[in-house]
Amino acid sequence: MTLAETAIHPTAVVYPGADLGCGVEIGPYCVVESGAELADGCRLLPHAQILGRTILGKGCWVGSGSVIGGEPQDKSYDGELTKVVIGPGCRFHEHVTVQRATEGGETWLGADVMMMAGSHVGHNARLEQGVILVNGAAVGGHATVGENAILSQGSALHQFGRIGRLSLLGGGAMATRDIPPFSIAVGAYPIRWKAPNSIGLERAGIGSAERDAIRKALKLAFGGDSTPQKIAPQLVTSEFPLVQEIAHFILDSPRGLCAGPARL
Numbered sequence: 001m002t003l004a005e006t007a008i009h010p011t012a013v014v015y016p017g018a019d020l021g022c023g024v025e026i027g028p029y030c031v032v033e034s035g036a037e038l039a040d041g042c043r044l045l046p047h048a049q050i051l052g053r054t055i056l057g058k059g060c061w062v063g064s065g066s067v068i069g070g071e072p073q074d075k076s077y078d079g080e081l082t083k084v085v086i087g088p089g090c091r092f093h094e095h096v097t098v099q100r101a102t103e104g105g106e107t108w109l110g111a112d113v114m115m116m117a118g119s120h121v122g123h124n125a126r127l128e129q130g131v132i133l134v135n136g137a138a139v140g141g142h143a144t145v146g147e148n149a150i151l152s153q154g155s156a157l158h159q160f161g162r163i164g165r166l167s168l169l170g171g172g173a174m175a176t177r178d179i180p181p182f183s184i185a186v187g188a189y190p191i192r193w194k195a196p197n198s199i200g201l202e203r204a205g206i207g208s209a210e211r212d213a214i215r216k217a218l219k220l221a222f223g224g225d226s227t228p229q230k231i232a233p234q235l236v237t238s239e240f241p242l243v244q245e246i247a248h249f250i251l252d253s254p255r256g257l258c259a260g261p262a263r264l
Contacts, residue, residue: 057088072123087111
């Protein structure tokens with residue numbers, strides 16, 4: 001590699017052992033530690049830090065003051081060699097934090113994840129493709145967020161918690177229980193299922209017949225007098241794969257599920 005293939009500001013610190021792809025831009029006062037890998041076209045804005053064994057996919061953009069790959073906020077961590085793996089096209093706005101894993105594992109983010117200003121992903125978490133964390137949203141350690149889910153401003157997902165794909169967590173919501181796929185959840189203590197994410201389903205290009213089946217299944221599981229665990233076995237046999245996905249999510253929920261809507 002020649003210097004012409006990269007643009008590193010004179011005030012930046014790039015440690016020996018960092019691996020930089022072609023066309024990487026590293027701005028003023030950035031830090032890139034040994035063992036970090038920045039694929040082609042990555043861009044670091046001023047004061048961004050890429051620490052530890054962090055792997056950035058092609059075309060990632062890291063905003064000012066962000067710290068990607070910092071030590072986990074876990075008292076059990078004892079300096080093990082762990083890592084953060086980030087897919088291509090991810091965008092991290094100002095003062096975002098993503099922590100590397102504990103216990104020899106990895107923190108993993110899929111392609112095209114967007115983390116807005118001040119958002120946070122804890123150690124060993126997994127964010128699937130297209131997830132959006134709005135300003136100040138937080139994902140706890142070992143938590144999982146499904147494809148194209150959105151965590152609105154100031155919301156949070158409890159450690160080991162799960163949010164299903166194409167779900168929306170409302171502003172300021174505290175997801176202390178699992179949120180099923182294709183849903184909107186709001187509130188805190190308890191977090192409550194509110195409605196199907198109808199707009200999200202339509203935008204995702206899911207056909208009208210399957211959208212209707214999803215809405216009916218979710219309302220039956222969370223909006224009626226029964227419990228999701230009792231309804232889920234009925235949904236497993238649905239002709240629609242996405243209804244089956246809801247059923248399997250419910251049946252495989254070690255933390256338990258969000259509550260149904262409040263009844264006046």
